[in-house]
Amino acid sequence: MNNSEKNKKINLTRELIGRLPKVLIHDHLDGGLRPETIIELAKTHNLKLPEYDPDRLSQWVLEGANSRNLTEYLKGFKITTGVMQTQEALHRVAFEMMEDMKKDGIVYVETRFSPLYHTKFGLSYDQIVESVLRGLREGSRTFNIKFGLIICAMRNLPSSGSLEMAKLAVRYREQGVVGFDLAGDELGYPAKDHLDAVYYIHRNNFYITIHAGEAFGKESIWQALQYCGTHRIGHGLHLKDDIMTKDNEIIEMGYLSQYVRDRRVPLEVCLSTNLHTGEIQNLRYHPFPIMYKNGFRVTLNTDNRLMNNITLTEELLLAVKQYNLNIRDIEKLTLNAMKSAFLHFPDRLDIIYNRIKSGFAEIKKNNQEIQGNDRNKDKSAKIVKKNLNEL
Template sequence: MLTKEIIQQVPKVELHDHLDGGLRIGTILELAKKYNVELPYDNEKQLQDWFVRGCKQKSLTLYLETFSVTTSVLQTQEALERVAFEAVEDLAKEHVCYAEIRFAPDLHTQQGLSQGDAVQAVLDGLQRGKKETGMPSGLILCAMRNQSPALSLAIAELAVAFCDRGVVGFDLAGDESGHPPKKHLEAFQYIRNKNFNITIHAGEAFGVESIWQAIQVCGAHRIGHGTRLIEDMNIEATHIEKMGSLANFILDRRIPMEMCLTSNVGTGVAIDYARHPFPILFRNKFRVFLCSDNRLMSDTNLTKEMEIAVEYYNLSLRDLEKITINAMKSAFIHHDEKLDIIYTVIKKRYQEIRTQYGILD
């Protein structure tokens, strides 16, 4: 069994991390005081418990309620730059060697900030974080499913406009039920016409149809979550007896899936860790990897997600390396940049850890 010490030290790649879902509690308290934002509690411990109660109680309603608080303190360039910088700091402490952080610019315009200024503020924070820690990162802009298609198109255009300044992709997030991705088709067509990158939240709260639309109609290059893909499979124990056409397509085309264990259990997408589909997909060669989703609301980070996977799925160090390389191969950066990180950071460091701890897997 891999120890927590070893897991903490391994290099990691984070591709599904929401900016407004990963703030430090201390930062929320300071920003709320500065901007006169009312909080549920002004005590750090009580506020922490309030943020994680949705995940602990498996209540999606309580889980989502907390985002109104984090976005309320992120309505200025200064605040956005700060939390982006702190996100890089926190990820770098976990030995994350590359990250893609995402946010919805439109949620940060309540006090007159333009979407463009919001994006630039976050990019400034990420860049300052890189200078401080050495950890490179990219920014993904999110449109929301419940917003108008016109607004989604505007955010897609914004993503492309910033593609040479650190924005690496476009995402569609929010409640899947009643909000199919095809409603935002014009935004996705714009992104595809510009040879840009698409990831879509799908197969989390809605089934196979949502994943199918994301890939076949909207052209997603990655899927956020994808948990419900197992509904397109016949499974015996951990072995897939038969797959439908969508599952086969995803496997054959190596379409990556960003899997978030604690988030999925906390929102009721998966019953518990033992019955999460991740190990089935991983053992059957799908390109899956681990992500934290919302580090604050789920009281997690990538190190904890790996610890859970090792405990429940008996993963080896070699498995963690494979997951990390799966993620790096799936990043929205150029091929030569991926290879550089894989060979000069990931493979090199995993081999050093094997030597250091005498691991022969």
């Protein structure tokens, strides 16, 4: 190896990011169906679709999702949940999701959905969860990917249903369910309306994440943390309202953002969704790089692969281009995600050492990444150093 080869910085192409061992902790099962599958399932059950060509259907969903409005964004789910009403359909969607994870280079995925939306043909909640778990387990064996399932309650639906979902999640904790989530529209639907469900989760020593600060202000994040004691935050975009910055540097932080950073609360950031729902006009204004640079435990996620028309590889590529990230940043974000996962601690360590660190080391070696490579000029490397790696 000569000197010029030694000093070569790894070029993070889509192909290379695709091969990196990645972790995804915020992905909706009903937001990631293949268009072909939707069409086939709709035909089987005589359900009407706006388009019957996969490309055109995909485009139709994307256009709705990209309307810069969360309510419009959520319309695509009527179609996807509409075709997920039988055990066969749920099993198929779950299995195909795992296959898509494999293609995306993911080694651990937490997928989530709400059984509340899958009872139209008379399935019980148990049948719904068991069908999905069967598909996930088969996919896990076939594609050598670990998974965890998160059961969602909906903040826009009655709280009695949320309590049922919480009980369902706990009931299946030995079969692959790893946590509980509160999802759905935030405006007018505060998380604290669902405290029965939330306390049930806590009383059972189980795990909880809450969508908060996605389409509503920092108060929603505060409520998720201090009323509901959430372990992670879905999105957390509006934490930016609690951080004063100038020229991309933090000038002042409120107590809420200090708490989030101090307590290492994981933030499940979803750049593409924030862009599509119009919460962020341009990725330049997204707080992700500032939070990452300043030691928040941030992760990057797909949210809804169909609606956003992305994979995790593409979401990471977007961040690489926008924020000038390097391979060490991607590794750091991957470790953040794995540390934040709802798996048991030894299982997390196993994936960290046997899949992630070893996988990154091999790809770095094969791409002749050399440590000490002109680091003073490498801003991203400095970011990693500042980021208190092991906390």
